[in-house]
Amino acid sequence: MTASRFLRHETILAVLVVIALIVLGAQSDKFFTLDNLLNQGRLMTEVGLIAIVMTFVIITGGIDLSVGSILGLSAILLGVFWKNLGLPLELAIFLALCVGTLAGFVNGIIITRFRFPPLIATLGTLALYRGMAEGISQARSVRGYPDWFYILGQGQSFGIPTQLWLLVFVAIVAAIILGTTTWGRATYAIGSNETAARFSGLRVDWVKIAIYSASGFAAALAAVIFVSRVSTTRSDMGTGIELDAITAVVLGGTSIFGGKGTIVGTMLGLILIQALKNGLSLAGVKSDGTIVLIGAVLILTILVSNVIYRGGTR
């Protein structure tokens, strides 16, 4: 048992991260500068927030493909509430977060009340929410936000990019909830054996609805940060971010079948992906080449982990 503990997926991943950092650091002296590292933290916040909640979703045995579309819809509505309806920006942000949470809540209702498989439900809402964003915006973008709004996406607090504080805070809270609370235990229980969880008196449907709502909230929060970082809203924002988030979660050792996974793993997966993207681009590899490598790393890590896991238990 002790030997297999050291061979846990997170350990493999941590070693991979360290190797990647050393190799990438040797390629360029810009890589290990504080500025660069902080900037990378800024860039991974949006995917990170979504990936953290996605970890919960996947541990329950579900999946949420609609997060990118929720991001787009919340971003568009943020612009519409503020510019077209003339609401104060604070209120517009609050309403955008509400819309995102509501969108996630609707996913949860469709999945629990109507018994849709999560893949289908969120595939449907992926199209629906993105379509609403496109229909409402009619391909017009909103710009010209007040200066204070940019602090969130472009500014710093205590020498660290503002949104990085948020990411770290959310990660810690999520890790505590998943690791130590009854909500966390319920999440694992649902993913391991939903029927058993139901018979044990867990409020399975409520836990799921809460998790999908949280997923929508995280996507909306990412939308606000995204808008603040790039200074504009467009309806195609966040397209494909669901695949980035799922990649980080799965790379982090969360089983796609549910019941297994940690926030630490997800964060390591996230860091590995961002380090590869950044390090390779500093070393002169084009970003498209990096995408190839990330795909290969995803497949290989799971393959290696499978081989070791099977070797250790049988």
Added chain:
Amino acid sequence: MSVEAAPSLRPQRGALTRFVSAYGQEVVIACAIVLLFAVVSAINPRFLAPNNLNTIVSGNAYIAVAAIGMAMVIITGHIDVSVGALIGVLATISGTIAVSGAPVWLAWVVPIFVGMGVNAIVGALIAYGRIPSIVVTLGMLSILRGGLVSVTGGAWINNLPPEFLLAQQRLLGVPVPVWFMIILTIGAFLWMRYTAFGRSLYAIGGNAEAARAAGIPIERRIVQVFMIHGAFAGLATILFATQLKIIQSTVPPNLELTIITAAVIGGVSILGGTGTVIGSTLAAILFSAIGSALIFINVSAYWLRAVIGALILVTVLADMLRRNREMQGAGR
């Protein structure tokens, strides 16, 4: 739409009831298509112009063809999110061969074999590497998409020889893509329904352990299904790449989701084990009919995706309600 009446149904009591319960989703979609045509042509008769009908049916034929392979993959209980990227890569390969001066048939045939080869690797990783299909194909999506752009640098392929443009040609007055769609759909439907190999796909998706106990070599079958799916991706590529005089060296955005959606709306259960390719083809036709209808009734095309999203939810809901009722009926 009379295509689906073809399979011989045992003429027992209530043949119509049996037909509806066996092909419920296909019937629902066929009705939706008829309803859509009736309503839209009442508002704007030009919707029924031969030119427009041609665009509706042949423009989305490549999605219908790709959805056939996807339906097989989903019926065995797997999924492939990399097929859009694969079609993008195969289109570029096909176009590169076409402009190189090689015989045109080579440009049509090579993508089919490359598609089979790539998906043989995907299938082997899933079957023998025991990695979930969504993980393998997610990785493959990155590899293909990134690989395509880094090799081509995003350059477009121009000056395609006119004889290469198969999708623009007609046979007996019917556009070639429509022939492809009809023949491949019916062929695949009959093959899946009446051959041992085809039945084994349903068996694996329905209950893999039972299928194994029945002597079906599951691992080999999965690799084979993915190779067949790759061949259909290659066939879809031919129709896709020969539509226009240029080929963009990028992956069409969200193509994989459109293809999966066509299969699923067509009645292929995402849990595996049920569904037919006739449903997926009808769904592909329905998509393009909706897209065209929006234009004819003066709704901004920006709403298209919202409509399709709502449609997914409504059709799946209808299907689930129908199944629930049947299960309750069977319980009594």
